[in-house]
Structures are given as structure tokens and as C-alpha cells.
Amino acid sequence: MTHPQLSRRDVLGRGALGILAVAYGSGGRSRLWSAEPENGDLIARQATPFNAEPPLAKLVEKWMTPVNSFFVRSHGTVPEIDPKQFTLKVEGLVDKPLTISLAELIERFPSASTTATLTCAGNRRSEFAAIKKVGGVQWDAGAIGNAEWLGVRLVDLLKHAGVKAEARHVWFDGSDVITEKNETFSFGGSIPIEKALVTTPTGATLLATQMNGQALTAAHGFPLRTVVPGFIGARSVKWLNKITVSDRPSPNHYVADVYKLVPEENAELIAKTSPIYEFMLNSAICLPASGANLNGDRVNVKGFALTNGTTGRSIKQIEVSADGGQTWVPAKLTSPVRDFCWVLWSADVPLTPKTESLVVRATDSSGEVQPQASPWNYKGYQFNGWHKVSVKRA
Ligand code: MTE
Numbered sequence: 435m436t437h438p439q440l441s442r443r444d445v446l447g448r449g450a451l452g453i454l455a456v457a458y459g460s461g462g463r464s465r466l467w468s469a470e471p472e473n474g475d476l477i478a479r480q481a482t483p484f485n486a487e488p489p490l491a492k493l494v495e496k497w498m499t500p501v502n503s504f505f506v507r508s509h510g511t512v513p514e515i516d517p518k519q520f521t522l523k524v525e526g527l528v529d530k531p532l533t534i535s536l537a538e539l540i541e542r543f544p545s546a547s548t549t550a551t552l553t554c555a556g557n558r559r560s561e562f563a564a565i566k567k568v569g570g571v572q573w574d575a576g577a578i579g580n581a582e583w584l585g586v587r588l589v590d591l592l593k594h595a596g597v598k599a600e601a602r603h604v605w606f607d608g609s610d611v612i613t614e615k616n617e618t619f620s621f622g623g624s625i626p627i628e629k630a631l632v633t634t635p636t637g638a639t640l641l642a643t644q645m646n647g648q649a650l651t652a653a654h655g656f657p658l659r660t661v662v663p664g665f666i667g668a669r670s671v672k673w674l675n676k677i678t679v680s681d682r683p684s685p686n687h688y689v690a691d692v693y694k695l696v697p698e699e700n701a702e703l704i705a706k707t708s709p710i711y712e713f714m715l716n717s718a719i720c721l722p723a724s725g726a727n728l729n730g731d732r733v734n735v736k737g738f739a740l741t742n743g744t745t746g747r748s749i750k751q752i753e754v755s756a757d758g759g760q761t762w763v764p765a766k767l768t769s770p771v772r773d774f775c776w777v778l779w780s781a782d783v784p785l786t787p788k789t790e791s792l793v794v795r796a797t798d799s800s801g802e803v804q805p806q807a808s809p810w811n812y813k814g815y816q817f818n819g820w821h822k823v824s825v826k827r828a
Contacts, residue, residue, distance in 0.1 A: 471619070473652040475503040479571045482613075483508045483566040484653065487576030490720035490810075494778055497769040498549070500578035501646055506653045507554045507577060510612030512672050522641075526605070526678040528798045529596030536657055540643065542587035543594070550663040551740060552670055553713050553777045555693055560815035568814030571608055575718035575821060578738065580776050581660045583643040585642035588677075589631050596656040597627070597679055605684035606660050606671035622686025623669040625662055625711065626656045627679075636773040637663050637745060641674065664743030664773035665711050666816075667781055668693045685710055710815060714741030714753040715804050717752055717779075718794035720819040728785060735765070735783050737821070739796040745773065751797040754781040756789045759806070759820065765794075789827060797821045 456697045476486035488503040495503075517536050525531040525766065534542075554577035556724050562568050571577075592604070608621040640661040643650060650656040655672025662669045668688055683689050717739035722728065735754050741747040748771060753762035766783035783792065795804045808819035 435751050440616065446534060449577045460550060468713040475500075477507065483510055485571045487573060488579075489723075490574065490576055490718070490737075491723060493576060493578070493722040493738060496579060497778055498646060498777075499581055499582075501648065501651060501654070503583065504579040504645075504654065505554065505577045507571070507667060508610065508653070508672070510610040512652050513609040513611070514652070515609060515657055515673060519674075520732045522658065522674065524591060524595045524629040524679075525676070526680050527598040527601045528592070528679050528785075529598065531592075532595055532825055535719060536643070539586060539591070539641065539658075543590045545584060546587045546590075546635070546640060547584040547640065547775075548636060548638065548661070548663060549582045549772055550636075550661055550665045550774050551578065552578040552661070553716075553740065555668055555710055555713070557566070557815075557817040558716075558718070558821070559814040561817050561819065562810060562814045565807075565810045568812060570814055572745065575720070576701045577667075578740070578776065579631075580588075581644040581645050582647070583640050584647075585640045585658070585661075587633070588639040588641055588656050589633055591641065591668075591677070592630060592679065595679075597631070600625050600681050601679045602681045603627060603679075605675040605676075605678040605680055605689075606669075606674055607678070607686070608655075609673040609675045612752065618787065619687055621671060621675075621688055622684050623655070623660070623671045624661075624680075624684035624686070624709070625665065625669050628792075629662065629665070629711070631641070639663070664745070666693065666713050683779050686740060693815065694813070696813070697734055697810065698812050713740065714742050714818045715742045715796060715802055716818040717749075717794050717797050717804060718720065719754070719792055719794050721824045722792070722825060725826065726823075727753045727826045729828045730791070733783050733825075735781045735787055735792055735794070736768075737762060737765075737780065737794055738778055739794075740776045741774075741798050743774065746799075747776070748773075748798055748799045749777050750799045752779045752781070753795055754783050755793045755795075756783050756785050756791075758791065758794075759793055762795075763827065785827070791822050791824050793822045 487505040497555040555575035557782040605624040765779040769778035
């Protein structure tokens with residue numbers, strides 16, 4: 435297939451050297467190897483490890499989020515990986531366990547690209563404070579972005595290795611080092627085998643080397659990451675170095691203990707709760723900004739909406755209210771509509787002299803409506819209550 439910005443020859447015709455040239459070439463070694471992401475457009479929510487999101491207004495400028503405005507969520511160090519020395523292992527319930535270099539991976543398997551939205555399960559966590567504050571990075575609604583990813587399909591690599599009949603889950607391990615409560619471990623994720631074997635152009639899990647036509651930056655997982663369309667960002671493992679096919683979900687801390695919806699820190703309950711996979715139906719207002727002074731009797735409101743990550747769902751309706759949810763104005767979609775991607779929208783909303791806030795809610799093609807309130811969970815995941823922005827009447 436042909437990549438819109440980099441031709442097949444760019445990426446594959448020059449073989450793996452194509453991607454290495456992209457990595458070492460005009461982008462500059464120091465930029466790619468820097469532990470500091472190109473964070474000009476981001477608001478840091480945590481300095482170390484670096485966690486940052488864009489101001490919400492940036493999100494609605496483009497359907498495809500530029501790398502500079504794309505949130506960064508890292509639990510630990512940003513590893514420095516030499517792509518020439520890099521290898522990926524495939525092991526577990528496969529007929530032929532293998533170790534493959536980046537160059538071989540790119541040369542041996544057909545290139546594939548997909549546009550997919552990544553969102554952190556903790557996006558909008560700060561809004562739980564209205565019920566009860568939770569710990570963790572206090573995200574506004576900007577831990578989300580949409581990008582074009584290019585790489586090879588996980589299904590092609592797994593078929594090459596030969597998946598055994600008992601396989602039920604696929605684990606991903608990253609190279610970063612995370613220290614919490616005096617313990618050191620690496621980041622991992624896992625996905626059910628059915629998702630790993632999806633072959634559709636929109637739904638296939640990618641082993642991505644590029645984001646928006648450039649080699650992945652260090653912050654976003656250089657040289658290789660998974661991208662799992664429709665699943666929370668935690669399953670799109672950066673700095674991927676090992677894939678294990680198994681009969682159970684990964685025992686990694688980020689699958690077994692966290693990224694689960696539980697009301698309290700109770701080890702027994704956590705152990706028997708399934709990991710979160712799909713994201714949730716959600717929408718947010720990005721413009722006007724919270725606290726804006728509004729003149730006149732109408733305001734143009736812009737934002738994003740996202741389905742719950744289930745195959746075949748699309749956003750059917752987005753509504754905005756300027757009177758706390760008593761009356762609603764439909765929004766128009768202003769972006770392409772594609773599975774597992776957000777949509778951007780715009781609404782021209784009449785104001786009243788008493789308008790104190792703007793509120794949005796989305797409905798999907800199955801009839802599911804975004805709930806007014808989000809149930810509390812002690813880790814602060816998947817906040818998807820109606821998004822409200824306080825405004826002042828000038
Ligand atoms: N992969 C590794 N190795 N380490 C991490 O800390 N964070 C995960 C995921 N992959 C993480 C990771 C989480 S929680 C999210 S939301 C996404 O990466 C964020 O991807 P981004 O930083 O490229 O936006």
C-alpha cells in the first residue's frame with residue numbers, strides 16, 4: 435500500500451534503511467533521542483515522568499492531531515533505543531518463537547497504516563474531584579489525540595509465528611523502567627486474541643514505527659509501539675520489545691492491578707475484575723475555554739466525541755446545552771467519520787442572560803447516550819459524564 439506522505443519506496447523500497455533514515459535523517463538525532471518530547475504545545479501535568487496534554491483549543495484545530503499537540507502519558511523513563519541493535523521477541527503459545535530486528539520486521543511484512551484515536555483511560559480524571567478527588571495525573575480533557583499510524587499488522591507477525599489453538603491473549607512488554615513504592619518494573623499491556631487477529635484496515639492492531647508520516651518520537655515509543663484501535667491508550671505499548679501469546683491476560687502490573695474499574699482498593703476485588711479494554715462513549719467542549727466571557731446572544735461551541743471503541747459504532751448525535759441540560763442544540767460534524775476515531779463537531783448555540791455553563795452529550799448509533807454523571811472509581815478511569823464548561827456573560 436502507499437502511504438500518503440511517505441511512499442512505499444520511501445519506507446520499504448529502500449528497505450529498513452528507509453525507516454532508519456527517517457529516524458536518523460532530517461529530524462536530527464538529538465531530537466529523536468531526547469528524553470524531552472517536543473512539547474511546545476503541551477501543558478505539563480507531571481514533570482518526571484513526563485505527562486502532558488495540549489490546551490483543549492489545540493485539539494479542535496485538526497482532525498489529525500499534530501505530534502507537537504499530542505498528549506504524552508509515560509509511567510517511567512523514556513528509554514534510549516538504538517534502532518540498529520533493536521530486536522523484538524515473539525514467544526509463548528506459538529509454533530515458531532522468534533527474535534526479529536526492526537529492519538527484518540519492516541522488510542518481511544507488508545506495511546499497513548491506520549488512523550486511530552488514542553485516549554488515556556485517565557482522561558478527564560480531574561473532574562472526579564467534584565465527587566471525591568482521586569490520585570494520579572490530574573488530566574483535563576486533553577489526554578486524547580488522533581493520528582495516522584504506519585507499521586506492520588500484528589496479525590501478520592502472529593500468523594508467521596503460528597498461533598497455537600490454546601491462545602487467548604497477547605501480551606506486550608515495553609523497555610521503560612518504572613519505579614513505584616521502591617519496586618522497579620517495566621510497562622506491559624495485553625489484549626484478547628480476537629482483537630490481535632483482526633485484519634480490517636480500521637481495526638487491525640499495528641506494530642507502528644511512524645506517527646503522522648514521521649518516525650515515532652522518543653516520547654511516543656520510538657522505535658516501535660503497538661496501536662490498538664478502540665482500546666484505552668494503556669494497551670498501545672510504547673518501546674515494545676516482546677510479544678507473548680498466552681492463555682491468560684498479562685500478569686504485568688498495568689494489566690493485573692491497575693487499569694481496572696473498581697470502587698475501592700481491595701486486592702480480592704481487583705484480582706477478579708477484568709482489565710479495561712475498550713474506551714467509553716465520550717465527548718468534550720474544547721472551545722470556548724472554561725471561564726470565557728461571552729458577549730452577544732450566540733456562541734460557537736467546538737469539541738470532540740468518541741464512541742466506546744466497539745466495532746461498528748459511530749456517533750449519531752451531539753448536543754450542546756446553554757441552560758444546564760433543559761434544552762439542547764444539535765451540533766454538526768466537521769471532520770471525517772471513521773471507525774475508532776474521534777469526530778470533531780461545531781454548534782451555534784443561543785445564550786440566555788442566565789447562561790452559566792455550556793454542556794455537551796453524545797449519542798452513538800446503538801442509541802447509547804453519554805451519562806450525565808460518571809460512576810466513581812478509586813483510580814479515576816473512564817470519566818465520561820456530560821462535559822461542562824463554566825462561562826461568564828459579559
Ligand atoms: N507504554 C509504555 N511502555 N510505557 C507507558 O508508560 N503508557 C500507556 C501507553 N503505552 C505507556 C505505554 C498509556 S497509559 C497511554 S494513555 C499511552 O501509552 C499514551 O501514548 P502517548 O504517550 O504516545 O500519547
